[in-house]
Amino acid sequence: MDAIMLQEKLVERLLCPRVRTARQKEKQYVGFATLPNQVHRKSVKKGFDFTLMVAGESGMGKSTLVNSLFLTDLYKDRKLLNAEERINQTVEIIKHTVDIEEKGVKLKLTIVDTPGFGDAVNNNECWKPITDYIDQQFEQYFRDESGLNRKNIQDNRVHCCLYFIPPFGHGLRPVDVEFMKALHEKVNIIPLIAKADCLTPNEIKKLKDRIREEIDKFGIKVYQFPECDSDEDEEFKQLDKELKECTPFAVIGSNTVVEARGQRVRGRLYPWGIVEVENQSHCDFVKLRNMLIRSHMHDLKDVTCDVHYENYRAQCIQEMTSKLAQDNRMESPIPILPLSTPDVDTEKLIKMKDEELKRMQEMLNKMQQQMHDKD
């Protein structure tokens, strides 16, 4: 079976639930196998959200790719700046939100754009506004999570960052390396080779190998696809392996529809031929879309919550602790109080510690207020 059919099988498999055990007799049927349905009935009602960041120099086709991926038209009224207008531009962070519904499932998609990145003459630390933005979302979530009213916490954390590498060079440039290293512990990075239609298949292969080597060499931790379950079948495992070997994906995007072989497709019309965006032998767009939306969207969110956010939170707490210790010149720490009913002496001790804790908390609140005012 060729690669394209395998790829489609992957999508099909993901859309149909697997029935592992033989059908059980009615007699033995308790009914909690409906639990996954109960869980996602609620999620369907609530809807999902996903925050995607796109980063890379101007003109790498970021906006076009986003529109191609989500079939949106997000950049209709955009005005492109010329070189002079861009001189004093710093990196901005611009959010676009769009609600998409498909087959009854609602998705609130937020695209975080980073215009100005890498466009200046001196691009030193041009990633700082981006890392600051990501940290700010973590901080806001941390505060909300630690607060009293947790009913409607808004989750603005960035779940994935698509980083566009120009196809014109010989691999990663210093700015690419530095950007990815600054962000790889804060967000899931998926590097892409942009505008891949200017490369031949051989050139793409060489570039991909080179980039993979350099990612290894510089110790950049890009998003890793989770391992296949051991009980998945061979076909699925093969598909998964091919997906992994194909990274970084070489993508092409398009906002225009052209006619190719009697069909209307998204593509780019050249005198020498037509590039079809969704043709897997032309580029990896379909692989990227399938991975990003149809198979790994949930995992991207999980890794953001379980790994990146937890790292941020742990770091944040440790910093607050050491700062407070410094300010107060405290030598001995206070143990956490037990809930059980203690005797009178212990109760007195507990009361004392309680007052100390209250004072510490007030100080914490003051600090948080200061941080808040700075924003």
Add this chain to the structure above:
Amino acid sequence: TDIFSVLKGGGSTLLGYIGIDTIIEQMRKKTMKTGFEFNIMVVGHSGLGKSTLVNTLFKSQVSRKSAGWARDEKIPKTVEIKSVSHVIEEGGVKMKLTVVDTPGFGDQINNDNCWEPISKYINEQFEKFLKEEVNITRKKRIPDTRVHCCIYFISPTGHTLRQLDMEFMKRLSHSVNIIPVIAKADTMTIEERQEFKQRVRKELEMSGIEFYPQKEFDDDMEDKSDNDKIRETMPFAVVGSDKEYQVNNKRVLGRKTAWGIVEVENPNHCEFAQLRDFLIRSHLQDLKEVTHNIHYETYRAKRLNDNGGLHPISTNGTHDSNL
């Protein structure tokens, strides 16, 4: 083969389909892998058939039936809390079911405050969860021992609720989801049952006691209409049994008497099937969510306010300061 026909055959239209609905399947795969936890507590006097009912609900021996107190055995002075966990699997879904039994409840002569050990246990589970949540390095999945549902067994007296019933439900309905059931319903006729239920519902309403599903937590109109129907039927009149008999060429769970066989899963005989469908097949997840989003949050908010703040602690012991 033409590439486009392959793509079309795969179920995706070229220009129109993104694939967002597949996230449901992604979630389902994940939850199947991680499995579920469910903690159910049973409260009621000895002999009301608590263990039998739980075993019948989950079609396995998850609760050990007590044979009552032996003559020389002392009835424990306070209510004991006994929790037993089992992992049961069905249709590829693994569930860690924990049954929390409360032997001794209501068995003493003086039953003052016999709900206190139960209340304490429930709060202890909240506290455990809270401590984990507030840690510096948190577990990926915090083990959930919080009581998701408390089945309260009402004696089928046919008159009204007992004072102990009211006291218990009044005090605990704000920390746990209480599902009242009328135990051993085969002692009442259908008419007696309906009258009893009406009286019980009225009494609960007049005392402001809200059992699960609580009106105030209905999400939307759809939920409200579904739950209203259920609230009108509660408390469910149940009969439990782990013995099988042959009725009309079918093997059924039931109780054999001289005047006939009470079929547990026959909706004309008792409301066991309704209870089971409600508890397991439609509201299992909601029970957990109400516990997490409402009862637990109430507990947490109270703790935050009482102590003047929450202090994350590190587990490795080297970093002692608790901020």
